[in-house]
Amino acid sequence: MLRDDPVGPRITYYDDATGERIELSAATLANWAAKTGNLLRDELGAGPASRVAILLPAHWQTAAVLFGVWWIGAEAVLEGPADLALCTADxxxxxxxxxxxxxxxxxxxxxGRPAPD
Incomplete structure (x- = not known):
């Protein structure tokens, strides 16, 4: 997919509450996944044996996070024990x-604005 059509839309996200709409191409999604994977590995110490809790809503960035977790060979979990957790402030x-x-x-x-305190 990345090689055959890197610029075609792969994910289209709509937020009815805010009116936000975004299309992610294969190239953009791969870039987000790589950056997320690098953050997980280089800054947070995750690796192939890590369990990463994903406590995020249905959102385009959640897709990028999941791909980033898989990019480094870690396991994404929705419940239970984890080595690292990714969540929203709430x-x-x-x-x-x-x-x-x-x-x-x-x-x-x-x-990329920071989460509120």
Whole structure:
């Protein structure tokens, strides 16, 4: 898919509440996945044996996060124990419940603004 048609849309995300709409090409999705994988591996210590809790809503960035987890060979989990948790600020209690040594809060802001305190 990346080789045959890197610029064609692969994911189209709509948010009815905000009116947000975004299309991700294979190249853009691969770029987000690589950046996420590098963050997980280089900054948060995740690797092929890691269990990464995904506590995120239906969102285009969640797709990129999942691909990033798989990019480094880690396991994405939706419940149970985890080595690392990725969540939104409103799900910090759930992230703490995973027993993860590291918790990263995502703002889901398309411009990368930090999550609110």
């Amino acid at each position: 799900r910090l209690d759930e992230a703490d419940g995973t027993g993860a040594a590291e918790v990263a809060v995502l703002s889901l802001d398309p411009f």
